Structure formats: structure tokens, C-alpha cells
Amino acid sequence: MCKKILTTLSLILFASAYTFSQKTYDLDGLRDLTNYWEIDITGGANQFLGDLGGQKGIGRDGLKDYKTSANRILAGVSGTYNITNYSAVNLAFNYAGIYGADSIIDNTGNMERWRYYRNLSFKSNVFEATATYTFYPIMFMYRNKIELFRFNPYISTGIGLMHFNPKAKLDGKWYALQPFRLEGQGFEEYPDRQPYKRTAIFIPVNVGVKYYFNNRLALSAGLMMRKTFTDYMDDISTTYIDPALFDKYFSPEKAAIAKQLYSRSLTPWKVKPDIVKADASDKDSYVTFSLKLSIRLDKRLYIYYPKL
Template sequence: MDGLRDLTNYWEIDVSVGANQFLGDLGGNKGIGRDGLKDYMFDVNRILAGASCTYNINNYSAVNLGINFAMITGADSLINNTGDMERWRYWRNLSFKSNVIEATGTYTWYPIMHLYHNRMELFRFNPYISAGLGVMHFNPKANLDGHWYALQPLRLEGEGFQEYPDRKPYARTVLFIPINVGVKYYFNNRFGLSAGWMIRKTFTDYMDDISTTYIDPTLFDKYFTPEKAAVAKQLYARSRKPEKVRPDILKADNTDKDSYTTFYLRLSIRLDKKLYIYYPKL
């Protein structure tokens, strides 16, 4: 026995720190770009920090509400161009960064403790899996001459233009499904530390502001002021081979949604149960 008390009906407060990796159309490794960890690049890891509260239903299940602040980025220029299929992304030469604020609600299951659910004390090491629902807000930006421009208002793929009726302005606040796997270690009856991996199933392809094809850049003059049109023209295409950029030429793969993944550490502090004092009636 490890001397750790039953967790049933206890609350915990949690603080998290992690490393984010954007998984979308920009950047990546050799070959055709794919979703998932195939295009994981350490150079574009960015930080996540968060706080949450956890209610332990019993020793093998819990619910959690949390909020995280994260940063993500992607850059075609970081690709190691070997002349394979990654060369098209390297030549495209697009980049972005975004701050992300996300709120999540998840259910966590500890399978080993469930297997030994009659045990009244915890194991010190407990693997877990959790899933739930989240909402995120993102705002992709790109650098031009030292100034960072928000990309969504520039409609770089013709979103909302009459010439592209199927392309609506994309939402920057969207739902996603968070999935966590990890292991939690209890130092004692007060403190625990989790090491985990969060993946996100999103429903947007515009976290990096690209999804479909190039458009005719003269359309920016039709819809924007001269100043805004000039910025849009410079940011919509930044190719190393500008002769290959033409209207309706494929810019990105719109069959895969964007996402980002996080490897994190989470410190949990167990709170004492409220003490109820009985006062006899006089």
C-alpha cells in the first residue's frame, strides 16, 4: 500500500505548461504534407500555459474545466528542401503565427484504478485518458516589413468575394475535441504531477489562413481601399517562384483540417474538503 487516501469527492486545482506544435498546411518535413506527427518540427514549438480545476468523482474518474493560453506558428522557409514533394511547400514560402485561447471540459478515466476499483488507496503512478469538448479563439498573422498583419480581414483566398460564392469568411472562434493521454504521479496526498499529450480534432482549415487556391490579385482593388489592397497583394503570395503563382492554382490541401498538439506537465494541488461544524440546537 502506498499510503495515499481515497480521492472520491476531492477537488484539485491545476497549473499546466507545455510545448505546442502546429499541424497544418505550413511547414513540415520531407515528402507530401500530412496531418498528424509526420510533419513534427522542433523549430516551431511554442509555449502553452494554463489553469484548471478537477473534481474527482472517485479514484478512477474525474471531470476537468480548464483554460489555456497558447502560441502556434508555421513557416515553409524552415522546410529542409531535398527536391522531393516538400519542394512545393518550400517554394510557396508562406508563414504565420497566432495566439490561441482555449477553454475545455473533459472527462478523465484512470484504467488501472478502475481495474482495482475496490482498492481504497491510490497507486502512485496512474495512466489516464481523457476527452471532451473545447472552444478556441485564434487570429493568424503574417509579417510584412516588420509589421504583423491580421490575415482574416484581408480575405487572401477570396472569402466573401462575389467571384467565390463557396468561400465564406471563416470563423476565428471554433469548437474542437480535446483528447489527452498521459500518466499522473502522486507525490503525497496533496501534490500530483501529470505528464501528458493533448491532441485536438478541429473543424477548421484556416488556423494558418490557407486552405484552397490562389485568386486573381486584382480583386483586392475591387473590394479594398488602395492601402489595404496593397498589403493583401503582398501577403497573398510570397512564393520563391512567383511565375508559378496563378489564379486557381492549388495553394493548400483542404482535405485535412488544421490542428496543434501539446506535450505538457501539469501540477495538481488537492484541496481539503470543507469542514462542517455541527451546532446543537439550544
Template structure:
């Protein structure tokens, strides 16, 4: 699915660029136009990394940059629509796709709490589909002398929804983790453990800089951090449970799988009193390059030559 989506986004971006370049003549010069009222389509290509309970660096698992691990970097791509009601403000709605992954086996500095995380030996992966609406603010364009500047730093925020589905590998096969209730979600014996939803809201915080190549094109470099409201992107959050309860609540097949996946520690017999996760919200962060094609709203060319 990811490969097909990537090919489609690349093809659309290439077609727009070829169309625009063949429509221009070398003896015409485009004056920079007022961007107010313009709209366009954005193609994003970049990388993404997961920040959660699994993997990371020394100490406890934390969100944001503390637990960055280059081995969890995965591709990130998407398409969005932008409208500029003002020179200093744009609104955007988009669809994006990425992957997240994490593994305790990736921890290289095994000091202190990181040793316990390494011995925990859990791992996961998940595809993520996003739908978002954002507002981007261009502070430089509030200064009259920079209104039509080609370089446009910006900061953005908004709201979005993302769909995820954590999986873990066992004997060469990937299994969906939510139906296995590995931390007793929904079990009467663990009333504090609530079932989580695979569609969740998030708040994006984006920073970057755009460069206006012409009336028709922007290029951008951006980073996006997401504030989420779930600790279950990796299906790890609280404590181990009594494995005998899997037989009570799950089908025999699922109970067998759950008993093998809920605890995979390297240090022998586990205790239901040990922490399995650290109850801080998961997140993921993207860095990406954007090509923006502005739809043709020009009033004409300045002509030079014969």
C-alpha cells in the same frame, strides 16, 4: 501577454507549494485517502507545436505527427479545476494559452511536393486561447488492488473552444490576415470560399500518467492532440485568386497589403490554378507537465511520536 500569464501561473503554483510545506510537521504521516469527492487546481507548463499546411517535412502538408518540426515548438501553459466524483474518473475545466507558427522556409527536405511548399514561401503566427471541459478516465483504479495506487495512467477527452488570429509579417510589421480575404473568402467570384470564424470548437484527446505524491499533490506528464474543424489557423487552405479582386472588395490600404501577402512565391509569376493549401484540417499538439494541488478534505492525521 504571454510573459505576464506565465509569471502569474508560476507564482500561484509556488505559493500553494510553500503554504502546504510549511503547514506540515515532520512527526505526522498522511495516510493515502479516498480521492472521491476531492477537487483541486492544476497548473500546466509545457510545449506546443503546429500541424498544418505551412512548413513541415517532405510530401503534402498533413495534420498530426507527420509534419512535426521542432522549430515550430512554442510554450504552452494554463490553469484548470478538477473534481473526482469517482476514484476512476475526474472532470476538468480549464483555460490555456499557447502560440502556433509555421513557415515554408523551415522545410529542409525539399523533395517532391515539399519543393512546391518551400517555393510557396508563406508563413504565419497566432496566439491561441482555449476554454475546455474534459473527462479523464483512470483504468487502473477500476481494479480493486490498485484503487489507491500512486501511479495513475489516464486517457481523457471532451470539448473546447479556441480563439486564434493568424498574422503574417511584411516589411517588419505584422498584419492580421482574416480581414485581407487572401483566398477570396466572401467574394462573389468564389462562392465556395466562406468567411471563417476566429472562435472555433475542438475535441481534445489527452493521454498521460499522474503520480500522487501525497493527499495534497499530484504531478503529471501528458500529451494532448486536438481535432479541429477549420483549415484556417494558418490562413491557408485552397487556391490563389485573381489579385485584381482585392481592389474591388477591400479598402485601398488593405488591397495593397493583400496583393503582397497572398502570393510570396520564389518561382516567379503565379497562376490562379495552382493550389495554395491542401484543404486538410489544421491542428496543434501539446506536451506538458502538471502540478495539481488538492484542496484539504482530510479527516485527520495518524500521529506518531510524542
């Protein structure tokens, strides 16, 4: 699903940019970007894509379960070094909010009903750092003829590191969920379930279009998908456990809270040990639609190579 969406969006962006480029390529007075630095400010809307929330029907990975009401903000800063007019490297630091809730599903009584009755929810702040390489295909095609097109589609990828901390609200108070081990992580009864790490690597993939107002300012509009390797951004992944285990491993006070967080189902009589709680086959992710303002710095970075 994600691959099809990204492929289609890329083709549309490339085709539209090519059309614009043919009309504006020799009239804009835009200078060569090679060896210039840019400072970037990014803002956008995040959508969590995981086990909680979503649209009606069977829950799927990708954008099928995109729900506008679950959007949260992303804000970030980055630095971009333009290797050439058609390639660049970028180091970015972002703050992102993510949110998911079964209660926002439009329950029609069909395949989505079990998620709706599960009635789980979470929120998390995410702090991420990415290092990416960006490629501008239209500029690459015309690299020996044109200094810079005003419209430039791009695609970028690289590596990222994120830190998350899922929380749920109970009686008006927000609780960090990982310490409660709601799926038996670290319990001897579940030797295959270890406490999950809240810092994880991911692979970002960006597609978009960059528009140069002049030789100083540019604005990019893009879509950023993330391939993650964790299924616990929302704190759920596998099955329910026996809630009596909380009494074994926790203090009475902590066990009482854990039991309430463990099951918030609208049909509590159906919640039993080893009943499936979530789909463990798909990892969690989140997608960002963003705008990025780029400011070109005055000085080029000249790199001198020693003569051999």
C-alpha cells in the same frame, strides 16, 4: 496516423503504470480521492499541424510533420473534481502559441519543394477553454482493493472552444490576415468561400500518466491532440485567386498590402489564379506535450441526496 500514435502511446503508458502499481500499491499511504477538488497549473510545448511548415516529403496530417523548431508554449490553469478514484471532470483555460513557416522545411528538392517555394508563414495566439472527463483504467480495475496507486495512466476527452487570429509579418510589421480575405472569402466570384470564424469548437483527446508525490501534490505528463473543424488556423486552405480582385473590394492602400501577403512565393511566376495553395481535405490542428502540477484542496465536497 494520429489514431495509431495515440493507441500505441496508451498501451505503453498503461503497461508501465501497471508494472509500477504492482510494486507500490499497498505501501504509499495515499488516501481516497473521491469528492476532492484539485487546482492545476499546466505548462507545455505546442506544435502546429496544418498546411504550413513540416518535414521533408509529402505533407501529412498527424505527427509526421512534427518540427521541434516550430514549438511554442502553452500555459493554463484548471480545476479538477474527482468523482471517484478512477474518474474526474476538469474545466481548463489555456493560452497557446502556434507557428508555421514553409522556410523551416529541409528542402531536398523532392515532394516538399512546392511547400518550401510557397514560402508562407504565420503565427497566432490561441485562447482555449475545455471541459473534459478523465478515466483512470488501472484504478478502475483495482477500485475495490486499492485506495490510490502512485502511478496512474489516464485518458480524457470532452469538448473545447478556441479563439485564434493568424498573423503574418510584412516589412517588419505583423498583419492580422483574416480581414484581407486572401482566398477570396466573401467575394462574389467565390460564392462557396465565406469569411471564416476565428472562434471554433474542437474535441480534445488526452493520454498520459499522473504521479502522486503525496496526498497533496501530483504531477501529470501527457499528450493532448485536438480534432478541429476549421482549416483556417493558418489562413490558407484552397487555391490562389486573381489578385486584381483586391483592387475591386479594397481601398488602394489595403489592396496593396493584400497583394503582398497573398503571394510570398520564391517562384512568383508559378502563382496563378486557381492554382492549388493548400490541401483542403485535412483540417488544421495542434498538439501539446505538457506537464501539469495538481494541488489537492483540504476539504471534500459532500453531496447529499434527498431520501425518496
